[in-house]
Amino acid sequence: MTQPANRLAPISSHYFADLDAKIARLSASGKQIIRLDVGSPDLPPPQAVIERLTEYASRPDTHGYQAHAGPEALRLAWADMYRRLHGIELDVEHEIVPLIGSKEGIFNLQQALINPGDIVLVPDPGYITYSRGAQIAGGEVYRMPLLAENNYLPRLADIPADIARNAKLLWLNYPNNPTAATASLEFFQKAVDFAKSYDILLCHDAAYTQVTFDGYRAPGLLEVAGAREVAIEFNTLSKSHNMAGWRVAAAVGQADALRCLYQLKTNVDSSHFLPILQAAVEAMTGDQSWIAERNLVYQARRDRVAQALERSGLKFCLPHASLYVWFATPDELPARSFCDQLLEQCGVSLTPGTVFGQYGEGYVRLALTAPLDEISAAMQRMEKEFAS
Numbered sequence: 140m141t142q143p144a145n146r147l148a149p150i151s152s153h154y155f156a157d158l159d160a161k162i163a164r165l166s167a168s169g170k171q172i173i174r175l176d177v178g179s180p181d182l183p184p185p186q187a188v189i190e191r192l193t194e195y196a197s198r199p200d201t202h203g204y205q206a207h208a209g210p211e212a213l214r215l216a217w218a219d220m221y222r223r224l225h226g227i228e229l230d231v232e233h234e235i236v237p238l239i240g241s242k243e244g245i246f247n248l249q250q251a252l253i254n255p256g257d258i259v260l261v262p263d264p265g266y267i268t269y270s271r272g273a274q275i276a277g278g279e280v281y282r283m284p285l286l287a288e289n290n291y292l293p294r295l296a297d298i299p300a301d302i303a304r305n306a307k308l309l310w311l312n313y314p315n316n317p318t319a320a321t322a323s324l325e326f327f328q329k330a331v332d333f334a335k336s337y338d339i340l341l342c343h344d345a346a347y348t349q350v351t352f353d354g355y356r357a358p359g360l361l362e363v364a365g366a367r368e369v370a371i372e373f374n375t376l377s378k379s380h381n382m383a384g385w386r387v388a389a390a391v392g393q394a395d396a397l398r399c400l401y402q403l404k405t406n407v408d409s410s411h412f413l414p415i416l417q418a419a420v421e422a423m424t425g426d427q428s429w430i431a432e433r434n435l436v437y438q439a440r441r442d443r444v445a446q447a448l449e450r451s452g453l454k455f456c457l458p459h460a461s462l463y464v465w466f467a468t469p470d471e472l473p474a475r476s477f478c479d480q481l482l483e484q485c486g487v488s489l490t491p492g493t494v495f496g497q498y499g500e501g502y503v504r505l506a507l508t509a510p511l512d513e514i515s516a517a518m519q520r521m522e523k524e525f526a527s
């Protein structure tokens with residue numbers, strides 16, 4: 140029998156793959172399941188983006204391999220977006236590496252930088268690829284608890300000095316998945332100072348910067364003066380432009396780290412399909428006014444969820460960004476049992492906080508990625524369950 144490599148040992152099967160199988164079984168038995176578990180936007184990108192894709196795909200000369208760094212127009216478009224959002228001027232030659240989705244970059248950066256035994260500081264709960272990428276590279280994961288009492292920010296001062304001295308990477312993600320917490324520029328400044336004092340590469344995953352509510356603006360980590368000497372930021376069109384399936388993202392910032400990532404990638408992938416990259420250029424440089432309207436759609440969904448959680452007496456913080464509502468289970472029920480029960484009894488699928496790490500115990504993540512009427516139906520089922 141074929142044996143897996145040792146490096147696969149710390150990696151269990153993916154929660155969502157197992158969940159898909161369970162939901163398929165329940166659906167086959169006639170249960171109507173409402174899925175609020177995965178954070179995949181249900182709305183499309185603007186028509187102009189789709190038209191740019193089809194226009195380029197119809198040309199005979201757009202089907203070959205592309206340069207590893209993609210067309211210059213793509214890097215210019217990322218630079219344009221960073222100028223518009225954060226007032227930052229990026230060097231398109233050295234400070235931008237296009238990615239095939241940010242998950243790919245988050246994983247591959249660690250293969251490029253981490254030696255066996257290197258420490259990687261990851262938020263817990265957090266996006267799973269930070270720790271999985273570190274473990275596959277042979278790194279040691281140190282979990283920074285994100286707790287409600289600290290507004291889901293890691294307490295950097297609590298990291299033991301011997302851990303910090305041996306750490307090579309520190310992962311942050313704000314607006315946050317799964318807690319929906321946000322971070323201020325002052326917090327980013329502290330993180331940059333910490334990274335500088337311990338010579339750590341600070342990696343900020345900015346997947347949700349453009350999904351914001353109530354007039355909130357999410358700062359970018361590179362807005363901190365001097366940040367790009369020690370930091371890179373991952374950005375993606377998956378959530379900002381409703382393009383999760385298109386796999387378009389970039390890593391920007393500290394040039395030495397990006398050179399290593401790029402060197403690895405030239406050996407792993409061969410860029411992307413040009414019509415998709417051209418459509419991404421349109422997404423980033425075309426009309427952006429629709430994003431505010433799209434965010435109002437998510438905001439209305441968030442408000443419906445907040446209403447139901449309040450009525451049910453469940454503890455949560457009203458999110459001002461991201462695609463998620465993070466709430467405490469009733470009576471401190473284990474997250475997994477609560478979600479199993481909700482799925483089997485109400486046909487509502489949510490994600491247990493423990494999928495994101497041990498400090499997610501007692502919490503559940505609800506994704507706002509279904510139409511309002513479906514969310515409303517799910518909330519009615521939940522309210523009924525809690526009233527009974």
Ligand SMILES: Cc1ncc(COP(=O)(O)O)c(C=O)c1O
Pocket residue numbers: 178239240241242243266312316344346374375376377383386387388
């Ligand atoms: C925090 C975070 N980072 C990265 C990703 C992956 O994004 P992409 O689609 O660009 O791979 C996700 C997807 O859910 C996410 O929540």
